[in-house]
Amino acid sequence: MASVRQLRRRIRSVENTAKITNAMSMIAASKMRRAQEAAVRGRPYADLMRGLLANLAAQPHDEEELHPLLRRREVNSLALVVITPDRGLTGGLNSNVNRAAARFLLDHGGDESVIAVGRKGRDFMVRSGRNVRAVFTDLGDRPSLMDVTPIAHLVVEDYGEERVDAVYVAYAEFVSTTVQRVVVEPLLPVVPAELRTQDAVGYIYEPESHTVLSGLLPRFVEMQLYHQVLEAAASEQSARMVAMRNATDNANEMVEDLTLLMNKVRQNAITSELLDIVGGAAAVQAK
Amino acid sequence: MADMRLEIVTAERVVYSEDVSVVVAPGIDGELGVLPRHAPLLTMLKPGEIRVVKDGEESFMAVSGGFLEILANKVTILADTAERVEEIDVQRAEEALRRARELVEASSGDLDLERALALLRRSEARLKVGRRPRRRRNGAPL
Numbered sequence: 277m278a279s280v281r282q283l284r285r286r287i288r289s290v291e292n293t294a295k296i297t298n299a300m301s302m303i304a305a306s307k308m309r310r311a312q313e314a315a316v317r318g319r320p321y322a323d324l325m326r327g328l329l330a331n332l333a334a335q336p337h338d339e340e341e342l343h344p345l346l347r348r349r350e351v352n353s354l355a356l357v358v359i360t361p362d363r364g365l366t367g368g369l370n371s372n373v374n375r376a377a378a379r380f381l382l383d384h385g386g387d388e389s390v391i392a393v394g395r396k397g398r399d400f401m402v403r404s405g406r407n408v409r410a411v412f413t414d415l416g417d418r419p420s421l422m423d424v425t426p427i428a429h430l431v432v433e434d435y436g437e438e439r440v441d442a443v444y445v446a447y448a449e450f451v452s453t454t455v456q457r458v459v460v461e462p463l464l465p466v467v468p469a470e471l472r473t474q475d476a477v478g479y480i481y482e483p484e485s486h487t488v489l490s491g492l493l494p495r496f497v498e499m500q501l502y503h504q505v506l507e508a509a510a511s512e513q514s515a516r517m518v519a520m521r522n523a524t525d526n527a528n529e530m531v532e533d534l535t536l537l538m539n540k541v542r543q544n545a546i547t548s549e550l551l552d553i554v555g556g557a558a559a560v561q562a563k
Numbered sequence: 564m565a566d567m568r569l570e571i572v573t574a575e576r577v578v579y580s581e582d583v584s585v586v587v588a589p590g591i592d593g594e595l596g597v598l599p600r601h602a603p604l605l606t607m608l609k610p611g612e613i614r615v616v617k618d619g620e621e622s623f624m625a626v627s628g629g630f631l632e633i634l635a636n637k638v639t640i641l642a643d644t645a646e647r648v649e650e651i652d653v654q655r656a657e658e659a660l661r662r663a664r665e666l667v668e669a670s671s672g673d674l675d676l677e678r679a680l681a682l683l684r685r686s687e688a689r690l691k692v693g694r695r696p697r698r699r700r701n702g703a704p705l
Contacts (some may be wrong), residue, residue: 317575318574318575318576320570320572321572321575322573322574324572324632324639324641328605328630328632328641331605361688420573420575421644430611460615477603477634478603479604479605480603480604480605481604481605481630482590482595482604482606483592483606484644485605488605488606488607488630491607492630495630495643
């Protein structure tokens, strides 16, 4: 059995771990709040853009003139954007996203490429020998629209030049502090929301509607990716917060168990020492 | 005169949301002045300044492009980026403009040049707005 000193040392080390995980969980909580706020602040823009797009897409046009980003093609090759955190200690989040991405790629076998956003996704995709088209890391805890623009440019360009026929995004959607749902959503071609006829507006377009539409579509893709990156950031922080809180609880529990054990060991030691002394004294008296 | 609602939003935040009487925005086909009760309109914006008159007071904002929608006496500007005068640091804007100029000089190829020029136009617009006086009373009512 371990000695009292060994146990004391062990308790101290577990206590230190608990302090660290506790701090990490609190930091994650505040970052999560910020990420959520950013997602909420971006919502008016997203809603307006969706409305405009629906209006524009409902404009009369013939199939030939349909904007390339709206046109569906037979899917021969597809790209998957995998949004993961850069760092670990997020409980099951990273592996959940990666697993969902891997399963999606298996189901849609054929010519596929991966665009990794975040280190954890990159590492996984490289390790499993996927065709990684591009890697974006270090978006940080507060991703800005500018961080996302190059990603959007890349997929829009690839789609426009028919290198890929569809683009999907795998990321962890933020449902609540304790629940993050991994989803794989289509990004391209763009599917405009159905417009109810009573919502249709006879805008004056300046310049004409399809020019405005071609200006709007790339922005729309950007906005959507940005939103997904923000969701992923909020998910990352909340997953880390919960994981680190559990770790703190476990560490504290362990300290209790170890303390109990240490006391028992100490008592045993004292008892056996006393027995030794009493035994020794009795032996002396008996003489 | 009745006012109209003006909202300027970017993907990152709501920059401006007030009742105003005049909006002048840099439409892609030229400067665009909007008064209350304008017909529904949707236009693209180029980098430039947005001039707003609210309660006879004029204020300016820099926009780097985007879309302007007029619907039901409400003007909504979906900006790529937008900044109020107070938020613009003139010194940094000058710096950015200088860098943009260098980029234009150094760029090779059409795409490069186009990007550099876009950057240049954006920086110019910001600087122009940044140099505006912070607040001006009794702005011309247009």
